[in-house]
Amino acid sequence: MFVRDYMTRNLITVDKKTGIFEALEIMKKHKIRQLPVVSAEGHLEGLVTEKELLTVSPSPATSLSIYELNYLLAKMTVAEAMVKNPLTVTTDTTLEEAALLMREHKIGSVPVMEGGRIAGIITVTDIFDALVKFFGYGKAGTRLVIESRDRVGLLADVTQVVKEFGILILGIISNAKENGNVEIMLRLNTGDPAPLAAALESRGFKVTYIN
Missing domain, CATH: 3.10.580.10 (CBS-domain)
Incomplete structure (x- = not known):
């Protein structure tokens, strides 16, 4: 930006x-x-x-x-x-x-x-x-936060799962933590994130927040 x-x-x-x-x-x-x-x-x-x-x-x-x-x-x-x-x-x-x-x-x-x-x-x-604009505050959609061990290809793997569900990604923000993990916040154009969250969990990603 x-x-x-x-x-x-x-x-x-x-x-x-x-x-x-x-x-x-x-x-x-x-x-x-x-x-x-x-x-x-x-x-x-x-x-x-x-x-x-x-x-x-x-x-x-x-x-x-x-x-x-x-x-x-x-x-x-x-x-x-x-x-x-x-x-x-x-x-x-x-x-x-x-x-x-x-x-x-x-x-x-x-x-x-x-x-x-x-x-x-x-x-x-x-x-x-x-x-505020980047985070999409006040706009329709879902915010989903994933925590995982940081590694090469992590973001590509996460977005591949989202792609499989045909969900549009409106924004992505990542935050490195002191313990070596990374938090990834996805702003998604969907009103029903439950199936996607379950799929992410099944592939080893920890979903920590959905709103």
């Missing part, structure tokens, strides 16, 4: 002269939490988040009255709050690479570049949506 298939393409952007209050209003209106900061030529100059805008304040704040503080805040722009030279990925980056990058740097979004220009943005929410 690649970033290009799940990123947000219709970007809402601002330039670095945009006021922080205006940027917050844009985020509120469009229900987003980050804004790429782009130059008039279309080059990415930074990234500003709702959190950064809400925590920005002029210095020294302690010597200002509330009116002076609000006046200075109204004059501040996103250039004073944005992250310059933010981490980026490309449209060919895999979702797992993007997810790992966000986790390592504790960030919630990454601009997506293509040909030196910004093409979109990928967020933690986008990655969650991709996982």
Whole structure:
């Protein structure tokens, strides 16, 4: 799964002269939490988040009255709050690479570049949506989990049994366990998995979950 298939393409952007209050209003209106900061030529100059805008304040704040503080805040722009030279990925980056990058740097979004220009943005929410789609949550079908000793040809043997029953496989996920076994989750286009489960059990596969 690649970033290009799940990123947000219709970007809402601002330039670095945009006021922080205006940027917050844009985020509120469009229900987003980050804004790429782009130059008039279309080059990415930074990234500003709702959190950064809400925590920005002029210095020294302690010597200002509330009116002076609000006046200075109204004059501040996103250039004073944005992250310059933010981490980026490309449209060919895999979702797992993007997810790992966000986790390592504790960030919630990454601009997506293509040909030196910004093409979109990928967020933690986008990655969650991709996982939900991949698992087929809320869609018709059956989830069947098998546990077996890991070996060469294991997946081919499992899918061969499914093929014999003429059942369409909608998705497969495998998870290696510390004991040397592997769990295989099959998302199947069937409402009656019992005969298939019995056949798998008869061939030495342990069916641990059916839903």
